[in-house]
Amino acid sequence: MSGEFMGxxxxxxxSKEAExxxxxxxxxxREALLAARAELVTAKDPYFRGIDSDLDLPSSMSVEPVQSTRPGGMHVLYFGRGRGWLRYHFxxxxxxxxxVIDEVFWQ
Known part of the structure; x- marks a missing residue:
């Protein structure tokens, strides 16, 4: 391996709790969650940094940092038209x- 950053x-x-x-x-x-996970693992930047960087996500999903002052920290991916979310870090x-997906919620 060359040590280059993989994509x-x-x-x-x-996490055990999320699992x-x-x-x-x-x-x-579960179907909505697995679709959200698929979008996350194939994203060019899992933190969706930049203006309108999550435009490629389906309209039923959006991403935001947990704390706006920590853009490289935990993020939340909302899915299922807001019925669920998963919290993750990269x-x-x-x-x-x-x-790493730390928490999952569905209502």
Whole structure:
């Protein structure tokens, strides 16, 4: 490996809590969540930085940082037309960049 920064598709991992929530969602919630995850792992920049950078997302999804003062920190991806969200962070290490999904919510 050359040590260069890799691009999408990104590796994704789930916290135990997020995984347990994912596994108990109703079928429509799980389908929406997996579609959101697919958008996240294939995004050029998982933090969707810049003006209108999330325009490529389906209209049922949007992304924002948890804290506006930490654009490189935790983010929330809303999916299912606002019925659900997942909280994640991105670790841009060179050999193995990874997205970690910490929390999932569906209503």
């Amino acid at each position: 999408p598709p990104w590796q994704a991992d789930w 347990e929530t994912r596994d108990t969602l109703p079928a429509d919630g 670790t841009p290490r060179s050999p193995d960049p990874q997205i």
